[in-house]
Amino acid sequence: MGRTTMPSRRVAGAALAAALVAGLTACGSGGGGGNGGNGFTYWSMWRADEPQAQVLKGAIADFTAATGVKVTVNWTGRDIAKKIGPAIAANQAPDLWDESNDVVYGSVAAAGQALDLSPVLSLQVPGENVPVSAVVPAKYLDVLPKDPSGQNHYLIPYYLATTGMFYNAADPDLAAAMPSAPTDWPGLLKVCDALKAKGKACLASEGEDPWTNGLYFDYLLNAAGIDFAKLSADRTGALWDDPAVLKAAQDLEQLVKGGHLIPGYDATKYPAQETNWAGGKAAFYMDGSYVTGEVAKQVPTGWKFGSILPPGAKAPDVSLFGFSIPKRAKNAGAAEKFIAFFLQKKQVSGMATTALNLTPRTDVPAPAGLEDAQKSLDAPTVRLPYDGVAGDWSAKVFEQNFLDFWHAKTDAAAFTAKCKADQVAYWKTQG
Numbered sequence: 001m002g003r004t005t006m007p008s009r010r011v012a013g014a015a016l017a018a019a020l021v022a023g024l025t026a027c028g029s030g031g032g033g034g035n036g037g038n039g040f041t042y043w044s045m046w047r048a049d050e051p052q053a054q055v056l057k058g059a060i061a062d063f064t065a066a067t068g069v070k071v072t073v074n075w076t077g078r079d080i081a082k083k084i085g086p087a088i089a090a091n092q093a094p095d096l097w098d099e100s101n102d103v104v105y106g107s108v109a110a111a112g113q114a115l116d117l118s119p120v121l122s123l124q125v126p127g128e129n130v131p132v133s134a135v136v137p138a139k140y141l142d143v144l145p146k147d148p149s150g151q152n153h154y155l156i157p158y159y160l161a162t163t164g165m166f167y168n169a170a171d172p173d174l175a176a177a178m179p180s181a182p183t184d185w186p187g188l189l190k191v192c193d194a195l196k197a198k199g200k201a202c203l204a205s206e207g208e209d210p211w212t213n214g215l216y217f218d219y220l221l222n223a224a225g226i227d228f229a230k231l232s233a234d235r236t237g238a239l240w241d242d243p244a245v246l247k248a249a250q251d252l253e254q255l256v257k258g259g260h261l262i263p264g265y266d267a268t269k270y271p272a273q274e275t276n277w278a279g280g281k282a283a284f285y286m287d288g289s290y291v292t293g294e295v296a297k298q299v300p301t302g303w304k305f306g307s308i309l310p311p312g313a314k315a316p317d318v319s320l321f322g323f324s325i326p327k328r329a330k331n332a333g334a335a336e337k338f339i340a341f342f343l344q345k346k347q348v349s350g351m352a353t354t355a356l357n358l359t360p361r362t363d364v365p366a367p368a369g370l371e372d373a374q375k376s377l378d379a380p381t382v383r384l385p386y387d388g389v390a391g392d393w394s395a396k397v398f399e400q401n402f403l404d405f406w407h408a409k410t411d412a413a414a415f416t417a418k419c420k421a422d423q424v425a426y427w428k429t430q431g
Helices: 013-017 051-066 077-089 101-107 116-122 140-142 174-178 185-197 210-223 229-235 242-256 272-278 331-343 369-378 394-404 412-429
Strands: 039-044 069-077 096-099 156-161 163-168 202-206 280-289 305-308 319-324
Touching: 013 319, 039 051, 039 077, 039 331, 051 069, 077 096, 077 242, 077 280, 096 101, 096 140, 096 331, 116 163, 116 331, 163 369, 174 185, 185 202, 202 272, 210 229, 210 242, 210 280, 210 394, 229 394, 242 394, 242 412, 272 280, 305 369, 319 331, 394 412
Parallel strands: 039 069, 039 096, 202 280
Antiparallel strands: 096 319, 156 319, 163 280, 163 305
16 A cells, blocks of 8 residues: 555654653543533554653643543554544544544545644644644645645644654764765765775665655655656656656666665565664665664664755655544544643653654754754655655555666666556556
């Protein structure tokens, strides 16, 4: 299945790697009232033993103490993606739930079943004298696809993820090869050549993973002004003939054929190459911002995380994790007030300090190691990974073709031609 956000196995990478707080227990299951003044129900994507849940539990306790509103929580875990749609259909959905933007859209908003949360943006953040819209930059909501009614304010984020080429800024070999971040593709190849001369691979790569490796192509298309979603949606396939698309593939081919990928990458499984990268066997690793937490216990003393985008990229990608309210929620008003409450700096900061995540608030410092990732998100505009491509297009057209190309089984011209042919065939089956 195509994704607009991080692969599901990695969504909570930082959460799983962070030190868990001892003694975590699920919130009580006392009843929530039938009106917004008495309480509301909340299903969370986090398990009760995850750091994100710890942060949310503290906020829920504070919210109840401040307002008297009781919150009945179900720490559902990632199965929430499968449960929320049927629950809505059976009129048994919670008043509030949270997940990634692609899950919220695909399972609820696309069917017109998500409440428009625009009014939440006008609510005051308790104790701060500003509305929610002042602490959640509009650019994060602007990238979301619209539901059937034309609104895209069906999710209010409290946690952000982005992707990039992560590296050890304290690696002397890399420091010598890259005195400053390369500004164009030849500049990156020059860095890779210098590393190769010292016997170090430029890139670690999980060879079986088309999502993370495909991000190089995605960012190269972005650098060339090509929208990946529009490319995939072209039923004629003609956009694959754009010289800029072929040039992006040819640039990437220089990495593959130049011997800049860690040896054996095409015959190993995750997390073999992540482990090799953390051990200093390759300089860069394309991944999501969760990776710093995943390898925190593997990297040697003195390691200093840095990250860059592929040269020329015009906008970083972002995946949003946040709150949504089903359209038929019985206690939507109380749930909306909790969203505003949680976005207080003193509450949402725990997502950075305890759960090691980036947050949408620009006044919440990034967790250690994600400073560069946070700076990339300071860009005026952001985008969804792969510009929001969804559905089964990726599995049917892109993934295997890209892996064949990434494994040097085909060249750039053959890769783009095969994608075009498969895309034309794919859209013929879609009616």
